[in-house]
Amino acid sequence: MPDQLLRWVELGSEPGVAPGPLERVRALLNTDDRFHGTDHLADGPAALVSFRDALRRYLTSGDVAGLxxxxxTHPLVVTFGAGAATLAPAGANDVVGGLLAEVHRAHAAGEWPRLKACANPDCQWVYYDGSRNRSGRWCSMNECGDVMKARAYRQRARQA
Ligand SMILES: [Zn+2]
Structure with a gap:
């Protein structure tokens, strides 16, 4: 069966590509490309758009209500195989259910806290923080990190 999500979502866009299947979740979140002001899901399925927006709210503010x-409405079931128990969507072709199962797996594996939205309010690109101490705040040090440091410097200079 072809991967339905890939009709709408492009995997592997730098910076901050996530490892393994978590990249599917990150790539969906970045279809709301605030840096370029483009919504790549503008013509996408309403269910996928609602899920993306609820998941972004959860990621950035911890707001769980929408999610x-x-x-x-997307039940998951436990499936067994190859010595492992994993969650999978109960419904065949439930793309949102598959992503929810991946969010659950990422939480259990401790990967979820590494998924972050860039602290630059003009960017908000979702990236995977691969730093050892999980201290990353910007999608990319060269671009947003420098922009934000310069902005903070100017602000301090004005206040001094
Ligand atoms: Zn950024």
Whole structure:
């Protein structure tokens, strides 16, 4: 079966590509490209857009209300195989359910806290923080990191 998500989502856009299947979640979040002001899901399925927006709210503010309500309509089941128990969507072709299962797996694996939105308010690109101490704040040190440091410097200079 072809991967339905890939009709709408492009995997592997730098910076901050996530490892393994978590990249599917990150790539969906970045279809709302605020840096370029482009919504790549503008013509996408409403269910996928709602899920993306609820997941972004959860990622950036911890607000679970929208995501919980949505998850309740996409049941997951435990499946066994190759010595592992994993969650999978109960419904065949449930793209949102598959992504919810991946979010669950990422939480259990401790990967979820590494998924962050860039602290530059003009960017907000979602990236995977691969730094050892998880201290990254910007999608890319060369671009947003320098822009934000310069902005903070000017602000301090004005206040001094
Ligand atoms: Zn950024």
């Amino acid at each position: 919980d309500a949505l998850a309740a």
